[in-house]
Amino acid sequence: MVRFRYQSSVSIETEDVRIAARLSITVGSRFRELRRRRSADLRNELSCYSTPAELRDLEAILDRYEDDETAEIRAVLAGQAMNRLTASRARGPVG
Secondary structure, three states: OOOEEEEEEEEEEOOOOEEEEEEEEEEOHHHHHHHHHHHHHHHHHHOOOOOHHHHHHHHHHHOOOOHHHHHHHHHHHHHHHHHHHHHHHHHOOOO
């Protein structure tokens, strides 16, 4: 199991008041499962865009945003395009 742990503390002190806070965050397998499920949901939603016209419309929408904001969506779409290409090559030429 992979764990990410972050700890931080801060202390503020004046003549009358002393404030101390400690933050500890541990991310483990539950986080990975949620991320995996979110990724699967995104792939499933994007698979609804399948015709060339739908994909062009989606691409036009994505072009309105910064690349870092759409990178995950674009990566999924690229993977789906590769899967379609591989599947069409496996079927062979039509006719």
